[in-house]
Amino acid sequence: AQSVTQLDSHVSVSEGTPVLLRCNYSSSYSPSLFWYVQHPNKGLQLLLKYTSAATLVKGINGFEAEFKKSETSFHLTKPSAHMSDAAEYFCVVSPAGGTSYGKLTFGQGTILTVHP
Amino acid sequence: DTEVTQTPKHLVMGMTNKKSLKCEQHMGHRAMYWYKQKAKKPPELMFVYSYEKLSINESVPSRFSPECPNSSLLNLHLHALQPEDSALYLCASSQFYNEQFFGPGTRLTVL
Numbered sequence: 001a002q003s004v005t006q007l008d009s010h011v012s013v014s015e016g017t018p019v020l021l022r023c024n025y026s027s028s029y030s031p032s033l034f035w036y037v038q039h040p041n042k043g044l045q046l047l048l049k050y051t052s053a054a055t056l057v058k059g060i061n062g063f064e065a066e067f068k069k070s071e072t073s074f075h076l077t078k079p080s081a082h083m084s085d086a087a088e089y090f091c092v093v094s095p096a097g098g099t100s101y102g103k104l105t106f107g108q109g110t111i112l113t114v115h116p
Numbered sequence: 117d118t119e120v121t122q123t124p125k126h127l128v129m130g131m132t133n134k135k136s137l138k139c140e141q142h143m144g145h146r147a148m149y150w151y152k153q154k155a156k157k158p159p160e161l162m163f164v165y166s167y168e169k170l171s172i173n174e175s176v177p178s179r180f181s182p183e184c185p186n187s188s189l190l191n192l193h194l195h196a197l198q199p200e201d202s203a204l205y206l207c208a209s210s211q212f213y214n215e216q217f218f219g220p221g222t223r224l225t226v227l
Contacts, residue, residue, distance in 0.1 A: 032214070032215070034215055036218075041204070041221075041223065042220055042221070043120075043122075043206055043218040043219050043220040043221050044159070044206070044208075044218040045218070046215055046216075046217065049215050051214075090158055094215075103161060103164070103172065104161070104216065106158035106159060107158065108157075108158060109156075109157075109158055
């Protein structure tokens, strides 16, 4: 079984300040982990993925995430927020095997607001 | 081409209508997915096709009928829907159950 917990339903930052979106996971198998972003009334766009290579993963638009197995966390960060980063972010787990193979488990989402 | 396309973008239908949603990808992906997303919620998996065969059906009501005519196309046939079926319907594709690439979605309203 696997699950994802996004620790904040809403995060509000000022433009130019750092962004931290927190995600904890549990999985019976060595998981793949993803962050997706969804702008209003749009589909989901893949920001970055972890698939058991480097624990620090760099993604698009300046985002990065660090996989910490001991803490079962996969937090998303960005050094400097931009107005265009305002969106909803989903932390997602995909098992590497087992009967749930191919089924993504989504967190409940974090809405990021960026103030001028 | 790294895009998943979906048509139509918006669809309004009555409870007695029959309509279809279409999804297309040309990335050579062999797994394709339908999701339903209600407002302020994460997507919920409905169906998974692997090599054009239905591999997962998440106990979806029979008024939703998926079809995979070939490796690039995925349809979702709709019949006798209820107002609670109004949602954003997302299609996705992936190669060998790696990261999924999502289309822009179809906003469905059932009157």
